[in-house]
Amino acid sequence: MGKARHIQAKRNCVVVLAFDGGGTRTRCLAITRSGCVLGAGVSGPSNVAQCAARDLKRSLQAAARMALAEAGLATDRVRAVGAGLAGVFPDGRNRETAVLFLRSLFRRARVQVVGDAVIALRGAIPEGHGVVALSGTGASVFGVSRDSGAWARAGGGGPILGDDGSGYRVALDGLRAAWRSLDGRDPPTSLAPRMACALGVSRFEEAPGLVYRKTMTRARLASLARVVVEAADGGDRAALDVLRRAGLDLGHAAAAAIRALRMRGRCIVSHHGALFTAAPAFADAFQDAVRAACPEACIRPPVLPPLGGAFLIGLEALGDRPTEDRLDAFQKSLLGCSAVLPGAWSKG
Amino acid sequence: MGKARHIQAKRNCVVVLAFDGGGTRTRCLAITRSGCVLGAGVSGPSNVAQCAARDLKRSLQAAARMALAEAGLATDRVRAVGAGLAGVFPDGRNRETAVLFLRSLFRRARVQVVGDAVIALRGAIPEGHGVVALSGTGASVFGVSRDSGAWARAGGGGPILGDDGSGYRVALDGLRAAWRSLDGRDPPTSLAPRMACALGVSRFEEAPGLVYRKTMTRARLASLARVVVEAADGGDRAALDVLRRAGLDLGHAAAAAIRALRMRGRCIVSHHGALFTAAPAFADAFQDAVRAACPEACIRPPVLPPLGGAFLIGLEALGDRPTEDRLDAFQKSLLGCSAVLPGAWSKG
Known part of the structure; x- marks a missing residue:
């Protein structure tokens, strides 16, 4: 200071x-x-x-x-x-x-x-009313109605009950897409070598030795979301799919809150979280899901x-x-x- | 004895x-x-x-x-x-x-x-050759070629890298479907009251207090797969979807092993795991995915x-x-x- x-x-x-x-x-x-x-x-x-x-x-x-x-x-x-x-x-x-x-x-x-x-x-x-979606290690949605002052939550179940749209889920889905590409279930993806590199191993086949260590916290796993973002920036199809899926999931949660609060017309929807700024595929999918439920929603970055x-x-x-x-x-x-x-x- | x-x-x-x-x-x-x-x-x-x-x-x-x-x-x-x-x-x-x-x-x-x-x-x-799919707490596929004696694995990544088709995943997806029904993201499902009952709480809203306890092991969570099976038996749409998805996932892994081993014609495919016997939706979807990849596969229960x-x-x-x-x-x-x-x- x-x-x-x-x-x-x-x-x-x-x-x-x-x-x-x-x-x-x-x-x-x-x-x-x-x-x-x-x-x-x-x-x-x-x-x-x-x-x-x-x-x-x-x-x-x-x-x-x-x-x-x-x-x-x-x-x-x-x-x-x-x-x-x-x-x-x-x-x-x-x-x-x-x-x-x-x-x-x-x-x-x-x-x-x-x-x-x-x-x-x-x-x-x-203003204090509208719907905000949060995507960090976890993900959730919170909304407050201007008319009634009523509030609603959606998502926010954590890693077991569901953290759709979170950084943790993006990281996990990225790891899984890489793993599926190894045995031929999915086409090759740059996520495999990229994740291997981020985990500090030479081949993704060695990933199990790392991700199941006791020192591997949820926050550390969630930080691998940036690898998915980088792969998507490089045009990787699997990475783009993971980010789009996550954005849609979080958008559906926002849409559920809008419905629960019976918001009509031009409600404000905003968000927090690095994925919104770093991953256009995520942000676009979020918007698509919200607009599908509420075409007049005003979706804007956080103040x-x-x-x-x-x-x-x-x-x-x-x-x-x-x-x-x-x-x-x-x-x-x-x-x-x-x-x-x-x-x-x-x-x- | x-x-x-x-x-x-x-x-x-x-x-x-x-x-x-x-x-x-x-x-x-x-x-x-x-x-x-x-x-x-x-x-x-x-x-x-x-x-x-x-x-x-x-x-x-x-x-x-x-x-x-x-x-x-x-x-x-x-x-x-x-x-x-x-x-x-x-x-x-x-x-x-x-x-x-x-x-x-x-x-x-x-x-x-x-x-x-x-x-x-x-x-x-x-006989010692063919492909076997295992669905327990985890899930994996193993195959051996009759012609070359070569072997292949698919899936088996565990809870982080992917346990598609496992009892753990079925339980988790059942819990998540129930959670999504609470905030209106998904239609109502009998999975919510059934899971609440299995967890020993009166309302599924109280589930977070239980599933995040330190005493909640992966095996205990996986045992909730039976709740999904029961709900599917009762005709629950969400439960049937979860089981079908899991069966397809495991079937895709089996198909990947068949492809990797270049098995032609009538290869034998079998399986272990309670879901195969207890959940027809799971077993049928598994068969569908295998048949789509290998129409002549002989799919039979384990000897x-x-x-x-x-x-x-x-x-x-x-x-x-x-x-x-x-x-x-x-x-x-x-x-x-x-x-x-x-x-x-x-x-x-």
């Missing part, structure tokens, strides 16, 4: 803390009321449904400390907290532990804790990352509105801390 | 030990030269690629001891050992440790160790389970031929020990 920002921080006492907490990581930003990011922190998991209370608290505190230390601010400067945590239901169930703990940490702050889907929607669509949604929710707790200036300042200063927060722009 | 058999055992000194060793269990039978099963034993894993040498030896010894104790026979009565162990390649690679250990245990015996695929083929097709294949390989080491009488005696006496060897007839 530059010197100018620190000076500004000293002048502007009111700071909003934004949290984005998932099953692997918790990210936190310290942001001025005007939208200037002063510090960032990353810590361990804070999925409230998976974490013990002690671990949840430790992650929240560690990420906040790191962000405030980088901003050069004391804890008592925090006047609002906006947190989106995995495992908190869209209706607020499961948030109590986090709320009480954050209130005890930041006694002068207003605290808002919502589900991770809520900040994802709010970041992607600051802010999920952490931006958490910021807006914190701002609101202070009675502030998300003006264009604030969104602009937030976006610009977020780019400056991308080194601290790799992947802040995507759940992947 | 009845008294009559024990008397026979005392008269007939020459006993063959048959082993079927996998990643979870090792099964062993003590069988007379004439095909009469005198004792059975079950122990832990003996996949030579996954087990430490010590564990491999322990499993082989424990299963053999149990079988011989039940037969009331001393170790020195064993004159031949036929073992099919997972992790041993069809060309014999990886078998050395098991061979040396079994020779040291049974000093008067001729020892033959082959891959688990080899005994599966030999049991299903005693013997994989342990029968191990028995035949042990017999051959003694210079004996697999006469009709022997196969008949083996089949009949195997039925009598099904309580000791649950699942001996299927890898599932």
